[in-house]
Amino acid sequence: MGAGSVLSASPQPHEPGQDVVQPATLADIAREAGTSASTASRALNGRGYVSDAARDRLLAVADRLGYVPNASARTLKQRRSRVVGVVVSDLGNQFYATLAAGIEQVLREADYQMMVLGDNNEASEEVEGARTFLAMRAPGVIMTPVGDRATGLLRAQGVAVVEVDRRLAGVDCDAVVIDNERGGREAAMHLAGLGHTRIALLGVETDWTSDAGRLDGYRTGLRNAGLPFDERLVVRIPLHSPDTEARIEALLDEGAPTGIFAANNTLAERAWWVLRRRGLRIPEDVSLVGFDDVPWMEMVDPGITVVEQPTLELGRRAARLLLRRLGGPTLTTAVEILQPRLVVRGSTGPVQA
Amino acid sequence: MGAGSVLSASPQPHEPGQDVVQPATLADIAREAGTSASTASRALNGRGYVSDAARDRLLAVADRLGYVPNASARTLKQRRSRVVGVVVSDLGNQFYATLAAGIEQVLREADYQMMVLGDNNEASEEVEGARTFLAMRAPGVIMTPVGDRATGLLRAQGVAVVEVDRRLAGVDCDAVVIDNERGGREAAMHLAGLGHTRIALLGVETDWTSDAGRLDGYRTGLRNAGLPFDERLVVRIPLHSPDTEARIEALLDEGAPTGIFAANNTLAERAWWVLRRRGLRIPEDVSLVGFDDVPWMEMVDPGITVVEQPTLELGRRAARLLLRRLGGPTLTTAVEILQPRLVVRGSTGPVQA
DNA sequence: CTGTTAGCGCGTTCAG
DNA sequence: CTGAACGCGCTAACAG
Numbered sequence: 001m002g003a004g005s006v007l008s009a010s011p012q013p014h015e016p017g018q019d020v021v022q023p024a025t026l027a028d029i030a031r032e033a034g035t036s037a038s039t040a041s042r043a044l045n046g047r048g049y050v051s052d053a054a055r056d057r058l059l060a061v062a063d064r065l066g067y068v069p070n071a072s073a074r075t076l077k078q079r080r081s082r083v084v085g086v087v088v089s090d091l092g093n094q095f096y097a098t099l100a101a102g103i104e105q106v107l108r109e110a111d112y113q114m115m116v117l118g119d120n121n122e123a124s125e126e127v128e129g130a131r132t133f134l135a136m137r138a139p140g141v142i143m144t145p146v147g148d149r150a151t152g153l154l155r156a157q158g159v160a161v162v163e164v165d166r167r168l169a170g171v172d173c174d175a176v177v178i179d180n181e182r183g184g185r186e187a188a189m190h191l192a193g194l195g196h197t198r199i200a201l202l203g204v205e206t207d208w209t210s211d212a213g214r215l216d217g218y219r220t221g222l223r224n225a226g227l228p229f230d231e232r233l234v235v236r237i238p239l240h241s242p243d244t245e246a247r248i249e250a251l252l253d254e255g256a257p258t259g260i261f262a263a264n265n266t267l268a269e270r271a272w273w274v275l276r277r278r279g280l281r282i283p284e285d286v287s288l289v290g291f292d293d294v295p296w297m298e299m300v301d302p303g304i305t306v307v308e309q310p311t312l313e314l315g316r317r318a319a320r321l322l323l324r325r326l327g328g329p330t331l332t333t334a335v336e337i338l339q340p341r342l343v344v345r346g347s348t349g350p351v352q353a
Numbered sequence: 354m355g356a357g358s359v360l361s362a363s364p365q366p367h368e369p370g371q372d373v374v375q376p377a378t379l380a381d382i383a384r385e386a387g388t389s390a391s392t393a394s395r396a397l398n399g400r401g402y403v404s405d406a407a408r409d410r411l412l413a414v415a416d417r418l419g420y421v422p423n424a425s426a427r428t429l430k431q432r433r434s435r436v437v438g439v440v441v442s443d444l445g446n447q448f449y450a451t452l453a454a455g456i457e458q459v460l461r462e463a464d465y466q467m468m469v470l471g472d473n474n475e476a477s478e479e480v481e482g483a484r485t486f487l488a489m490r491a492p493g494v495i496m497t498p499v500g501d502r503a504t505g506l507l508r509a510q511g512v513a514v515v516e517v518d519r520r521l522a523g524v525d526c527d528a529v530v531i532d533n534e535r536g537g538r539e540a541a542m543h544l545a546g547l548g549h550t551r552i553a554l555l556g557v558e559t560d561w562t563s564d565a566g567r568l569d570g571y572r573t574g575l576r577n578a579g580l581p582f583d584e585r586l587v588v589r590i591p592l593h594s595p596d597t598e599a600r601i602e603a604l605l606d607e608g609a610p611t612g613i614f615a616a617n618n619t620l621a622e623r624a625w626w627v628l629r630r631r632g633l634r635i636p637e638d639v640s641l642v643g644f645d646d647v648p649w650m651e652m653v654d655p656g657i658t659v660v661e662q663p664t665l666e667l668g669r670r671a672a673r674l675l676l677r678r679l680g681g682p683t684l685t686t687a688v689e690i691l692q693p694r695l696v697v698r699g700s701t702g703p704v705q706a
Numbered sequence: 707c708t709g710t711t712a713g714c715g716c717g718t719t720c721a722g
Numbered sequence: 723c724t725g726a727a728c729g730c731g732c733t734a735a736c737a738g
Binding site: 081115153158299 | 376419421422423429445447451454466468469484485488622648653
Binding site: 036037048050073076079 | 707708709710715
């Protein structure tokens with residue numbers, strides 16, 4: 001990064017004479033209004049009986065003093081905060097960012113705060129996140145799970161957990177996911193329908209249900225089309241693998257696919273770059289299908305055919321599921337499955353003779 | 354979105370017999386280890402004298418009980434939390450997401466938590482965010498400011514504030530920004546150097562220093578190149594304006610520019626779409642320069658010439674500045690200015706005869 | 707309708 | 723080196 005920096009300092013000291021006042025407390029405004037703290041509390045929260053006269057006076061004083069309730073004190077007392085925890089794989093990825101945005105929308109309407117954390121798909125960081133939320137006495141947590149330890153920790157303490165985007169095998173937990181099997185199937189069948197017989201899958205080397213589902217769908221799609229399943233056409237790459245592009249190159253060399261199904265937006269991007277660098281034409285030499293529509297896919301030429309998923313809605317639903325669970329801790333586990341949609345663009349075409 | 358949904362519910366009740374235990378407290382582990390709570394506190398925080406024997410015992414018990422300190426109680430006691438507030442314009446925008454990622458990196462190394470909020474460039478939401486952080490007793494807040502009320506509120510209560518990406522006029526505050534003037538100047542001079550004389554600026558209708566700087570730079574660039582400044586070639590569009598593309602169309606119709614400098618990544622994207630929809634060739638018919646390099650700019654054909662800014666570093670520096678301020682509340686105000694860099698790609702070319 | 711009392715869990719005196 | 727006492731700010735019970 002060509003980023004030098006200049007430090008310029010103004011001569012005046014920071015916050016000159018401005019003496020810092022302690023935040024006003026309930027006791028302060030009670031005293032000022034001539035009532036007890038309890039009455040002040042009732043007035044400001046609108047709970048319990050308070051005479052109109054007292055309420056008006058209290059509200060006025062609170063306003064004048066710029067009263068802001070101390071969240072810690074309240075949480076300590078109620079043993080439960082209004083902050084919902086969210087832990088996603090990678091805040092920098094458009095998909096997770098959008099997911100978080102959807103969650104926040106719903107939460108904020110219900111007057112909850114959201115605190116997002118990123119594990120880097122490291123179970124250890126996920127657990128650390130769980131501890132953070134435990135420490136904050138979050139009533140619930142929404143996450144794209146990587147291991148089951150975090151969920152276990154949380155639920156053992158009575159924290160509601162909702163899984164989003166993927167589920168953990170063997171964990172009975174509220175969840176909202178995409179019908180990945182169907183997405184994978186449609187992708188494979190679309191390519192097969194164009195005459196491709198050597199269709200590769202680019203996936204992530206994990207035990208996530210999301211990738212497993214896409215792989216399953218891919219196999220089913222091939223079968224439906226009467227195509228054999230060829231192990232060598234399936235490349236599963238560990239997250240953050242430094243040789244991701246090398247693996248894709250190897251696939252091209254050894255598998256000679258005419259169609260590639262990249263099971264997430266990142267892999268689609270990497271594949272796209274590899275194809276371009278090699279001077280392979282899309283779709284004449286290789287057809288490409290992605291999973292999870294992101295802006296660049298519609299901007300490149302040709303546009304990328306993709307299995308689109310309702311990402312924002314995924315987040316919204318997860319938040320609603322959590323709110324539901326907060327209201328009824330003993331409800332039956334619910335799993336919502338949202339449908340993806342194949343969007344055909346120019347990156348897929350008939351196989352060449 | 355073509356997303357139907359299926360609700361499938363498993364028959365078992367949620368959390369069957371699993372009784373929810375109350376989280377262990379300091380008192381619990383003290384009792385278990387045969388000491389007082391004070392000693393337990395000292396042992397677990399590593400502050401004050403504790404015999405090795407007691408410490409070992411305490412640590413073991415804490416571990417066994419899965420002790421997680423109650424953040425609220427701690428914050429209440431210390432009157433200051435470890436959560437730093439961050440408020441940005443739009444979490445969905447790659448730029449702000451990356452900014453937040455940079456901030457989090459540094460904060461987490463210093464053992465602080467980050468809580469991100471998005472105002473939608475609404476001063477009211479920004480103020481609401483400030484109140485949230487006040488309520489949480491955040492020691493500091495980093496923000497891309499929209500109004501001065503939030504900053505005022507925060508600082509009146511002794512909360513450290515750092516502005517990032519843009520500054521507010523008249524507020525004496527730590528900040529880290531890009532040299533926008535230089536960025537704008539380089540963009541304009543690059544276009545002028547290619548022979549363009551009708552160079553348009555697409556900016557945001559705000560009083561932000563970022564856009565003002567880019568506009569200033571643009572004017573200076575024109576002047577350096579001996580070109581006149583033409584008011585009609587400057588289009589400043591309100592945020593979230595529904596007729597953004599119409600305004601760009603109008604610019605094309607009425608200003609007939611051969612070069613466009615779009616002052617942020619969103620405007621560059623909109624401009625790109627308008628040009629494409631009109632069938633205008635880049636750069637033969639119109640040259641395009643963006644500000645803030647994002648992935649699609651390198652993927653489209655031709656690639657977009659852009660003023661790149663060190664976004665992640667911007668966030669990192671802001672966090673460091675905040676940490677510095679937390680350590681020394683009376684230090685002199687510091688403003689760091691990072692340098693952008695012009696990256697020339699195919700979207701700019703010589704003006705056509 | 708209102709005030710008093712008590713305690714949420716922790717860290718920080720201050721005696722021992 | 724350790725424990726007892728106290729209070730951070732708030733709200734839920736309970737009398738009045």
